[in-house]
Amino acid sequence: MPRVDAESYERLIPIEGTPVDMLNPPAGCPFAPRCESCMQICLQKDPERFTVKDDHVAACWLLKKEEYENAQDDGQGGIENER
Ligand code: SF4
Secondary structure: OOOOOOOOOOOOOOOOOOOOOOOOOOOOOOOHHHOOOOOHHHHHOOOOOEEEEOOEEEOOHHHHHHHHHHHHHOOOOOOOOOO
């Protein structure tokens, strides 16, 4: 996964596996079938854009992992849509 704090000359490491068919995308995050950090919500909902810093947004449920896990523990079943 690309890192914001990485030097610009670092090579990106490809994710193993075959990309999903973007003409017939599955539900959830398009990286889910190949992501080693995939959670249940990743298979159900496309990640929203979360603000990381003033000029940086990212779309990954890991940024809301703690909130997601707390919602699971409370029986709420997931993260509310913030859009
Ligand atoms: S939302 Fe993030 S953690 Fe979930 S599958 Fe996509 S890249 Fe992986």
